[in-house]
Structures are given as structure tokens and as C-alpha cells.
Amino acid sequence: MAQPTYVIVGASLAGAKAAEALRGHGFDGRVVLLGDEAESPYERPPLSKGYLMGNQEREKVFVHPAHWYADHEVELRLGTLVTGIDRDRKTVTTAGGERLGYDKLLLATGASPRRLSVPGADLDGVLYLRDLEDCERIREAFQRSSRVVLVGGGWIGLEVAAAASEAGVATTVVEAAQQPLGRVLGPQIAPVFADLHREHGVDLRLGAQAVEITGEKGKASGVRLADGSLIGADVVVVGIGADPNTDLAVDAGLRVADGVFVDAALATSEPDICAVGDVASALHPLLGKHIRVEHWANALHQPDVAAQTMLGKQARYDRIPYFFTDQYDLGMEYAGHTGPGEYDEVVVRGDLAGREFIAFWLADGRVLAGMNVNVWDVNDTIQQLIRSGHPVDRGALADPNLPLDQLTTE
Ligand SMILES: Cc1cc2nc3c(=O)[nH]c(=O)nc-3n(C[C@H](O)[C@H](O)[C@H](O)COP(=O)(O)OP(=O)(O)OC[C@H]3O[C@@H](n4cnc5c(N)ncnc54)[C@H](O)[C@@H]3O)c2cc1C
Structure with missing residues (x-):
């Protein structure tokens, strides 16, 4: 019997991690990773930090060493733009006119920068x-x-x-x-x-x-x-800002609303097609709603769940959204998901003016999100607080003398 073919569209962090996860879960069929960029999959955070500033080497940005793909029998095809999906025939078409059959398809097409539309926006520079x-x-x-x-x-x-x-x-x-x-x-x-x-x-x-x-x-x-x-x-x-690259999904008639709609198992409205990373608007079991997350950690971890789903295993993605930034001598991590009108209080533990603190966003006394700034080894605990959904004592939350992990066990 012919080996099944799993095709991944988008050869960046999420695409590369999906290929890795498929092999990690024992899939020994064909894995084809198609990407329109010229470079092997790489990580983007250094592009606005270390690599931009010239203190991180180019080789360090790649997700895998170049030989990894051949070593794992992943057919990495760079410079290959996918232009269409035929759901009935289960094929994808490339800009070069090639038609490639798939048994399962993963969309990892990411997002593109929103363009400025004012006079002069197309000038050099x-x-x-x-x-x-x-x-x-x-x-x-x-x-x-x-x-x-x-x-x-x-x-x-x-x-x-x-x-x-x-x-x-x-x-x-x-x-x-x-x-x-x-x-x-x-x-x-x-x-x-x-x-x-x-x-x-x-x-x-x-x-x-x-x-x-x-x-x-x-x-x-x-x-x-x-x-x-x-x-x-x-x-x-x-x-x-950036907009999700949903054209392929829209043209294929998949459900799209600010991202390709996927369930908690990361399957689209078409069971043989999954989506991950910046392009996916995923049902988050803990939040009970769809969210699209443009975060490195999401593109890193979602592919493992999508790979399991593609292999017919039971899996769901319920990690707390996590983000980090580095600017000058400030390093911060943010976990959770909240926005204007969704929280009713902000509690600060530590020295806000000195930029060494943890901030918590609360609704009805429950932690929705937390951000540690120049304070380390606390983000897992912040995520436990969010995940527990238990009301917390504001005074205890604000008191740097009370260990944070004691609050999670109450
Ligand atoms: C400069 C920068 C700095 C960042 N810093 C941080 C940070 O500090 N912390 C953090 O948490 N997150 C950060 N992010 C976000 C993080 O990098 C993204 O969440 C992550 O790259 C998403 O990965 P992805 O694989 O889903 O999508 P992408 O990285 O967008 O990759 C999608 C790939 O698919 C390709 N593609 C799209 N359409 C097609 C098609 N039709 N055919 C073939 N290929 C296609 C694209 O060209 C691209 O290569 C940063 C992003 C940028 C741009």
C-alpha cells in the first residue's frame, strides 16, 4: 500500500515543529514541508532583538540545522508558494503548476505585516x-x-x-x-x-x-x-500589526474569521485539514472561546497537538498563551489572555518604578493574566494561578514576602 502523504504549508517555526512532531509520534509516511521563503525555517523573535542588533549570529536563528530535514526524511521545498487547495481531490497546487496529493494537510501559513496606506507609503526607505x-x-x-x-x-x-x-x-x-x-x-x-x-x-x-x-x-x-x-x-x-495569511483557507471554503477556525484539537471545519500558529484561530478549552495568538510559544507548541490529531490520536491544545519581550535591560514574560473591559483590577507585586515587578490582571478576584518584569522563574506559577481559576487574596498577591507558589495551593 502507498505510504500516506502529509503536507504542511508554511515552512517557519510552526511548520518545522509540525514535521518534527509527526516524526516524533512515529509517522513514517511522506512529510512534505512547503514554504515560499528562500531560507530554511527560522525563528522570528531574534529579528527584532539579538540578530537585529548584531549580537546574535545568523546560524542561531534556524529552527533545525539544514541537514535535519533530510536526516528525518522531511521533504523541505523552499521557494514554493502554494496557490490553491482542492478539498475534493485532496491536492494542493503550487505557483510552479505542480499538483501534490495529500492524505492530511496542515496550514501553518502565519501572518503578514499590515501595510500602511497613506500617501508616500511605497517610497524607498x-x-x-x-x-x-x-x-x-x-x-x-x-x-x-x-x-x-x-x-x-x-x-x-x-x-x-x-x-x-x-x-x-x-x-x-x-x-x-x-x-x-x-x-x-x-x-x-x-x-x-x-x-x-x-x-x-x-x-x-x-x-x-x-x-x-x-x-x-x-x-x-x-x-x-x-x-x-x-x-x-x-x-x-x-x-x-499583522494579518493572518488565510487566502488559501478562504478559497478552499474553510471556516475563517480572523484566522482559520479550528477546534481544540486544531482541526478545521474539514477534518483532514488542521491549522496552527499565527494563522489559526483556535478554540481554547480554558477560555471557552476562539483566540488567535501571534506568539512564538504558540507556534512552538501547537504543532505537537495538530500532529497527534492528524495521526488520529486524541489531543487538545490548552496551554496558557505566553509571550516575552526584551528591550534594553528590561526582560519580561506575559502569560494569559485579557483585554480592555475584560478585567476589573490590576495588582502589582514589587517595584513598578524600578521595573522589577509582577503585574496581575484580575476579574472577580481571579487572575486572568500576569506579567513578570525583570523577575524570573515565576511564570510557571503565574500560569498555575490562571489555570486554577480560584479567587486569590489581593493582599497576598501584592505582598512580595509571601511566596507566589503558596497562593496556588490554596
Ligand atoms: C520581528 C518579529 C519578532 C517577534 N518577536 C516575538 C517575541 O519576542 N515573542 C513572541 O512570543 N513572539 C514574537 N514574534 C511572533 C512569532 O515570531 C510568531 O508568532 C511566529 O513566527 C509564528 O510562526 P508561524 O510558523 O505560525 O508563522 P510565520 O512565522 O508567519 O510563518 C509562516 C510561513 O508560511 C509561509 N507561507 C505563507 N503562505 C504561504 C503559501 N501560500 N505557500 C507557501 N508558504 C507560505 C510564510 O512565508 C512564512 O514563511 C515575533 C514576530 C516577528 C515578525
């Missing part, structure tokens, strides 16, 4: 950061620029601002909201990051809307704001 090439272009631009403007003060914008400012480039961040990260962290905690950047000389323009990229001889020369002011720039980096 307006850059985005998603892939290795983007990172190398920005790194090179920092070396020959004296002024950079970041449009967007989200995680990536702020990390790039930190890298630019550490590279000695005069750095301005233009953010439409009143605080960078205001939506995710709220008014009490978000200023920690604003202050951090100001202390490092970054010019934060808050509540500011970029309405035009001005240019000279086809090259970006500045960013005009809605109030008419102009900020000069040699390079403009846009970080205004």
Missing part, C-alpha cells in the same frame, strides 16, 4: 519587519541613517525602537493611542514601557496619526502627522 531579509535591510539602514521613525508602538515597533536607539540612531515612535501597548497592558502598566523608551532618548509621539510619508527623489524623508508637523527620517519602519 519605508520598511516592514517580518522576515530575515527585512531584518537585514533594517539593520543595514541603521548603519547609514541618523534618524529613524517607527510608525506603530506595539511590541515589534518598540523592540525595533530599542535596537535603533542602541545603534545610536535618533529614534521617534509615532503611536495613534495615548500609550504604546495601552490596549494590551492598560493605563497602569503601559507607562512602564513609555518611560523606559523616554529614558533611552526615544521621542514618543503619542495620540499621533501618520498621514503621509514625505519623500525626496523617491526616497522617504519624513513622516507627516495629522496635526501638520513633520518628523524628518532617513528610514521609516512600519509596525502596525
Whole structure:
């Protein structure tokens, strides 16, 4: 009997981890990993941190060494754009015109940066950061620029601002909201990051809307704001969020709503097709709703569950969402899932002004999310607090003298 073929579309962290998990669970059929990029699967967090700043080597960003794929009989095909899925015939088509049959299909197509749509946005020197090439272009631009403007003060914008400012480039961040990260962290905690950047000389323009990229001889020369002011720039980096790459799924008639809809086993509305990573909007059993998570840890861990599902095993993904960032000398980890209107209180344990603390977001006395800043080895405990769903004593939560793990056993 012919060996079954499992096809993975998207050769990045989630795709590479899925191939690894299939082999790890004993699948000995064909594994074909298709990706449109030229590079072997790599990790993206260093692209806005160590590798961008020039203190991490290129070889260190790859998920597996180049020989790993052949060693594990994974057919890695780079530079291969998948253009269509035929669910009836169970085939995928590539831009090169090849038709490839699958028994099971995994979508790991990730997300793409949202584009700025203002006059001048297509000038030379307006850059985005998603892939290795983007990172190398920005790194090179920092070396020959004296002024950079970041449009967007989200995680990536702020990390790039930190890298630019550490590279000695005069750095301005233009953010439409009143605080960078205001939506995710709220008014009490978000200023920690604003202050951090100001202390490092970054010019934060808050509540500011970029309405035009001005240019000279086809090259970006500045960013005009809605109030008419102009900020000069040699390079403009846009970080205004990312959208999931759902075109294939939409065209194939799969259920899509801000991501490819999958159940807790990570199967789509078509049982032979699963989805993972940034592109997947997965039912989270603990939260009781679908969430799409653009986090490294999600792309790292979901593939193991999807691989089991593809192999007919019972599995579900219920990890607490987890995220990290490094900016200057601040390192932080965030676990949980909450947003404006979903929590009613923020409790801080430790030294907020000194940037060495844990913040907890609570609703009805229960911890929904927690963030440790320059405090280490506590994130697992924070996740246990979230997972338990038990009400916690606010006083105890705020008291750094009471060990956090004692609160989880109550
Ligand atoms: C600069 C940067 C810094 C980050 N830093 C952090 C961090 O500090 N902490 C954190 O938790 N997360 C971070 N993230 C997020 C994290 O990197 C992502 O969550 C993770 O990369 C998602 O992996 P993925 O495999 O699902 O998708 P992606 O990494 O987006 O990969 C999808 C791949 O599929 C390919 N593809 C798409 N469509 C097709 C097609 N039709 N045919 C073939 N190939 C296709 C894409 O080209 C891409 O290679 C960062 C992201 C970026 C961009």
C-alpha cells in the first residue's frame, strides 16, 4: 500500500515543529514541508532583538540545522508558494503548476505585516519587519541613517525602537493611542514601557496619526502627522500589526474569521485539514472561546497537538498563551489572555518604578493574566494561578514576602 502523504504549508517555526512532531509520534509516511521563503525555517523573535542588533549570529536563528530535514526524511521545498487547495481531490497546487496529493494537510501559513496606506507609503526607505531579509535591510539602514521613525508602538515597533536607539540612531515612535501597548497592558502598566523608551532618548509621539510619508527623489524623508508637523527620517519602519495569511483557507471554503477556525484539537471545519500558529484561530478549552495568538510559544507548541490529531490520536491544545519581550535591560514574560473591559483590577507585586515587578490582571478576584518584569522563574506559577481559576487574596498577591507558589495551593 502507498505510504500516506502529509503536507504542511508554511515552512517557519510552526511548520518545522509540525514535521518534527509527526516524526516524533512515529509517522513514517511522506512529510512534505512547503514554504515560499528562500531560507530554511527560522525563528522570528531574534529579528527584532539579538540578530537585529548584531549580537546574535545568523546560524542561531534556524529552527533545525539544514541537514535535519533530510536526516528525518522531511521533504523541505523552499521557494514554493502554494496557490490553491482542492478539498475534493485532496491536492494542493503550487505557483510552479505542480499538483501534490495529500492524505492530511496542515496550514501553518502565519501572518503578514499590515501595510500602511497613506500617501508616500511605497517610497524607498519605508520598511516592514517580518522576515530575515527585512531584518537585514533594517539593520543595514541603521548603519547609514541618523534618524529613524517607527510608525506603530506595539511590541515589534518598540523592540525595533530599542535596537535603533542602541545603534545610536535618533529614534521617534509615532503611536495613534495615548500609550504604546495601552490596549494590551492598560493605563497602569503601559507607562512602564513609555518611560523606559523616554529614558533611552526615544521621542514618543503619542495620540499621533501618520498621514503621509514625505519623500525626496523617491526616497522617504519624513513622516507627516495629522496635526501638520513633520518628523524628518532617513528610514521609516512600519509596525502596525499583522494579518493572518488565510487566502488559501478562504478559497478552499474553510471556516475563517480572523484566522482559520479550528477546534481544540486544531482541526478545521474539514477534518483532514488542521491549522496552527499565527494563522489559526483556535478554540481554547480554558477560555471557552476562539483566540488567535501571534506568539512564538504558540507556534512552538501547537504543532505537537495538530500532529497527534492528524495521526488520529486524541489531543487538545490548552496551554496558557505566553509571550516575552526584551528591550534594553528590561526582560519580561506575559502569560494569559485579557483585554480592555475584560478585567476589573490590576495588582502589582514589587517595584513598578524600578521595573522589577509582577503585574496581575484580575476579574472577580481571579487572575486572568500576569506579567513578570525583570523577575524570573515565576511564570510557571503565574500560569498555575490562571489555570486554577480560584479567587486569590489581593493582599497576598501584592505582598512580595509571601511566596507566589503558596497562593496556588490554596
Ligand atoms: C520581528 C518579529 C519578532 C517577534 N518577536 C516575538 C517575541 O519576542 N515573542 C513572541 O512570543 N513572539 C514574537 N514574534 C511572533 C512569532 O515570531 C510568531 O508568532 C511566529 O513566527 C509564528 O510562526 P508561524 O510558523 O505560525 O508563522 P510565520 O512565522 O508567519 O510563518 C509562516 C510561513 O508560511 C509561509 N507561507 C505563507 N503562505 C504561504 C503559501 N501560500 N505557500 C507557501 N508558504 C507560505 C510564510 O512565508 C512564512 O514563511 C515575533 C514576530 C516577528 C515578525
